[in-house]
Amino acid sequence: MLEFRLAQLCTKIRLTGPCRLRRFLFQWEKGFVGLEQFIVPLAKGDGREAAAGRSQVLLKLTSCAKPAGSRYLFNPCGAIMYEKNQRPPVALKHSVVVRVTHWITAISFVGLLVSGIAILLAHPRLYWGETGAVGTDSLIDLPLPFVLTGQSGWGRYLHFLSAWVTLLTGLVYVLSGLLTEHFRKDLLPAKVDLSLRSVVHAISNHLHLRRPGGDESLQYNVLQRLTYLSVVFVLFPLMIWTGLAMSPAITSVVPMLVTLLGGQQSARTIHFFAAGALVLFLVVHIAMVCLAGFRSRVGAMIRGNAAVRKEHA
């Protein structure tokens, strides 16, 4: 796997921006073209690039017949190639499936959160193990009032309805993400980005609120990739697992769901903390959207197109 900064390549095509080359097959907006590749190691002592351990790769198109209607080239890992004298392209678009499932999940997550709080307030204490009640040792007494006025009734109805919407939407999203290789292409971090230096760099960029410019802004950075993957493949599955582990009907069929967690009350406690992690994600997510430009980011998630030089939140 190579990370490289591409310079002028041929008279027609210019590549810029850091780019990870996985397949030597680049794509026009419509249709594929093959590429020949030349790897030219950087000369020793060539300043910044060499220090960063980068190699230079020169690409030459073997066939650059432009399919009718195409405007620019981009490769499967998101790096942009565009014709000289053309404006930097709008490239990384949110697909229809991503946009629709994003907003359905946003609404159903609010439903889950509000109803989850209504349910929690009926007994705002957390325990570990199988059992727990007023009068037994608790793990945490949340500084919240006991609300015993039947708010958990609508809370439970809304919670399970929202859970179904979230689950079914999530299945569509995950299946589509696997089929279209959205996860592999856009979210799976490259090995080179998982180095300590690279992660620290990304964290420092975030802490200094440094926005990536140009083409760098056209793909997700390593922190975004890791965060989104954790939310989709760790936190949501954990919520579903711990939720099912609280069901006496489900655990009569699959007792391991609850025994592996250490008991029904442990499942409830983990459910609470995983929900807390998702709320933390939501807060940071919205904060980043605001920092990156609320209108453009929300617009991109509605209409699909992403303006260049804006961070993808």
Place this chain on the structure above:
Amino acid sequence: MSDQLTRRKLITSGLAVAAGVSGLAVARRFADRYALIPPDYGGIFGVGETLTYASQRLLMSYHSLAREFDRGQISKVIPVNGPPPDNDAYQRLRAGDFRDWRLGVDGLVARPSSFSLADLKRFPSRTQITHQACEEGWSFIAEWTGVPLSYILNFVGVSSQAKYVVFFPFDQSWDSLDMPDAWHPQTLLAYGMNGEDLPVPHGAPVRLRVARQLGYKSVKYLARITVTDALKNIGKGWGSYSPEVGYSWYAGI
């Protein structure tokens, strides 16, 4: 990548819509046939209830048993929600140590009967140590002794048209079970708790125990049981008192 409507997309979406519509129609017939629609299926929340109930009924076999525990795991603290019924009928029976108490069983049965506490204790019994969670969030483990409801249902001869068993207690909290939970081996008419007679706060003389659902389905202070093929004429027709006060009929969660 392109949002344009292509022929392939048109054909795909057309097929998807057709499959969706026929799928829904088939699902509806299937759900009716296999009793996968809960009595509180109405309204927007009913969609979630129906999905939960139907998927759990398809997933569970009649004999998937709730977890059972060791004596050592029995909880020392077992909270109680709500006082016993304060009506005269119950208080009189309680004063007489429930010697005059009778459990009537009627409806779609071959031999409508009524049982005294002594009758129930003479029948084969089952003792189980199970976990019970309250919908509020707390939970406990206790040992329950009683006669399996399935024994009583066989005793009175349940009609093949039966779809629900309805439980009327001495207070207003009536409830009902579908046949899978009514016939379930862990569903008891319990008269004993932790090795002693069932205490009044826990539902004396006899309470229902439904091991695969939340605590509120285990009706206390039983007075009468009716076997029926429809719930629409009982209460508001939503299957139990719970939906009338905002809680779902099915509580296997």
